Amino acid sequence: MPIGGFSTPRPGLPHPVGAHALTRSSAWRLGAFPVRVAQYEDRRVLVIGLCGASDDEVRGLADHLVPADAAWRWPGAYAVVEEAPGGVVVHTDPASALPLYAVAWGGTWAWSTSARFLAALAGTRIDPERLACAVLAPSLPVLAEGRSFFAGVVRLPAGCRVVLPDDGGPRTHSVQWRPDAVGGAPHVRLRDALGSGVRLRAAIDPGLSSDLSGGLDSTTIAGIAAAVVDSPLHAVTVHPAGILDGADVSYARLAANASQGRIAHRLLPLTAEHRPYTRLREVPVTDEPAPSALTHARFLGQLRWMHRTLGTRTHLTGDGGDSVLFQPPAHLADLIRHGRHRRAAGEAVGWARLRRTPVAPLLRDAATMARTPRARSLERLAARLAAGPGARENAGNVRWFPTLPMPSWATPDALGLLGRAAERAAAGPDELPGLDASVRVLVDDIREVARTAVADAELAAGCGIDLHNPFLDARVMDAVLRTPLGGRAPLHAYKPTLVRAFADVLPAEVRARTTKGSFEADHFTGMRAALPELLDQAGLHLASLDLIDLSLFRAGLRRAAAGVPMPLATIEQALAVDAWLHAISLAPTPRWASPVPGKAI
Known part of the structure; x- marks a missing residue:
């Protein structure tokens, strides 16, 4: 359920039916959306979402200037909103795990965690250009930067200080979060960030459950949670009905057995009713298309079963671990650009063996990317999309912007909308200039995964379950992306930072795993x-x-x-x-x- 408000405290402002108005504030919330409020004189600060700050630390945000790192200083997925004379200042989540939207309305600004609710307020329709980007260019989040799925409703930039004037004047923002490299061991930072995020959820609901797929990510989350809750943690493994010796089940069973009774392993067999594409006309409404839309029968089936059988109210997943922990191929371009040619060649060989692909094209593409600025690559992408589906495309594996072949069923109108989106993206500034290519690529990828995961959490809420993805906390993203080039994991290695960070949590067999099951x-x-x-x-x-x-x-x-x-x-x-x-x-x-x-x- 959403939360929102206005940039002015004037009386008579509307609110959604059923919402509760916050005391001495223009803000409202539906349901039990977490929010804490602190006030000092005529200034109020709202911490919305799940945040590990203490009550004293929240009060300190109102007593003093809100620090630049307020949106990622503590564990959790949250944002900070300042209400003061002159308007509202929003400190947005750098990872977009709690995206915020705004629309100019009635001589002021309305803001909310739900674009759909703001669209209803302003009477706006679905944005066809945003739909075209979602369908034809899902791997290019840059094309839809700042847009919601509703015309006129903007998505506030992540990791920024955004000012919404009380008179509805132009909004402004300044970038606060930037993942410049820092010293120190990345596995130590990851252990602290991820561990504190899981412990925060466990402290709020000690009866929570967790996925346990047998992969590194969910096994890590389950292991951390199992160590801090009082009762054995319910950990769920889904598997094809009648197959109890598959790789995922075997590794999950190893992890449960190694927990010394801290994990109560539960198996959920998948039958024909859980197949992908089943009953797509029954997908519940969300703020945007959910990642689990096509597999909603399995996803919601698991959630309803957990709620009914286990009494689950809070559930943890390992989703987002791949996005945060895998090195993108752009890492080869970084190595070449910084003159680390021997390491680039070695990692290209390792990746080529893993992918069973020739080495020379990888290095050639990496060298091209190393000398091509992101802005120039975006201009070329816009020109290629504007030229239509027959335009020649660089199909290399190491690129700033990987694209998919345009399908024959895309209409000229859809292609035109996509081209306009690309032209607008190319004309705009890069909010994070000067970063290594792999880091810049990961920022976009993580934010896309984190933002879309909110729709899955909406689906889960309809089942009575609060769904959490601790890997997508801003502190976790920050801990990983600040690693200097020399300390980053090799391109072909399988999550060595996570393995090192949680060697005491992961059984040896799971630590040695380099693949995971596929559906x-x-x-x-x-x-x-x-x-x-x-x-x-x-x-x-x-x-x-x-x-x-x-x-x-x-x-x-x-x-x-x-x-x-x-x-x-x-x-x-x-x-x-x-x-x-x-x-x-x-x-x-x-x-x-x-x-x-x-x-x-």
Whole structure:
């Protein structure tokens, strides 16, 4: 449930039906969204979201100037909002795990954790350009920077101090968080940041549960939590029904057995009712398309089972660990740019062996990226997208902006919207100039994963469960990304920083693991099983907006279900976005408590 407010304290401001107004504040909240308020004279400070600051530390934010690092000083996923004469100042989460939105309305600014609620206030519609970016360029978050899925509702920049004037004047911002390299051991910083984030959740709900897939990430989270709760931690492993000796189950069982009774291992068999693509018309409404939309039958099935069987109210996952801990291929470009050619060659060989790909093209692409500024690469991307689907594309593995082939079912209107988004992105400034390429790439990737994960948390809330991803806390991101080039993990290594940080938590067999299970086969099985329903219903909303050619899209679905080799990413994105549009069309529009004369500007 969201929280929000206005940049002015004037009386008579509306609020969503059912919301509770905060005392002496323009802010409101629905449900039990966590918020703490401190006041000093005519100045109020709200800490919204889960934050590990003590009550004295929260009071200190009102008594003194809010420090530049306030949004990542403590564990958790949170933001800090200052209410003072002249407007509101928002200190946003650097990781975007708690994204904030704003819309100009009624001569002031309205802000909230929910773009959908702000769109209802301002009477705005869904943004077709944002949809085109989500469907056709899901790997390019730069194209949608600052945009929500609703026209006129902006997403406030992450890691910034944002000023929203009380008279609705232009908003301004300054960057506060920047992951410049610092000294010290990265595994020590990671242990502190991730450990404190998990312990914060366990302190709030000692009866919480955790995923336990048998991989490094969820095993780490479960191990930390199990060490601090009083009762054995319920840790859940999902598996295909009838298969109890798969790799994931085996490693999860090893971790549970090594916990000396601290983990109560629970197995959840997956059956045909949990297949991907099942009942996409039943995906609940969220603020934006959820990462679990296509697998909602499995995702919600697990959550409902945990709530019913285990009494789970709070659940931890290892989601986000891959984004935070893996080195992107851009790391090779950094090594070349800094003159570390021998290390670059060695890591390229290691990565090529892992991927079974030639070494020479990797090094050639890395050298090209090393001498190409991010801004120039973005300009080339915009020119290529503007030229249409026939434009020549660099298909190398080491690039600033990896793109997917444009599908035949993308309409000229959709391609035009995508091109305009790219041109706007190319014309804008880089808020974090001068960073190493791998760090800059990771910032975008982590923020995209963290922001979209909020939609999964909305789905979980509908099941009565508070879902948390501690790897996506800003302190965790900060701990990892500040590692100097010489201390960064090799490109081909499998999460060595995490293994070193939690060697006492991870069993030896899990520490040695270099792969994890995949549900890819389930996706093909699910698509084949759901094909009649998909051919009858999928894509209708996108087609009505003239973003896809429905007949060509359905032909693509038939080929994909038949196992024809082809990229599935854009098809899956289209299905997820269309399911979201269907949910939006059915869900009641959020209602506000008073007439709304203002309009979005």
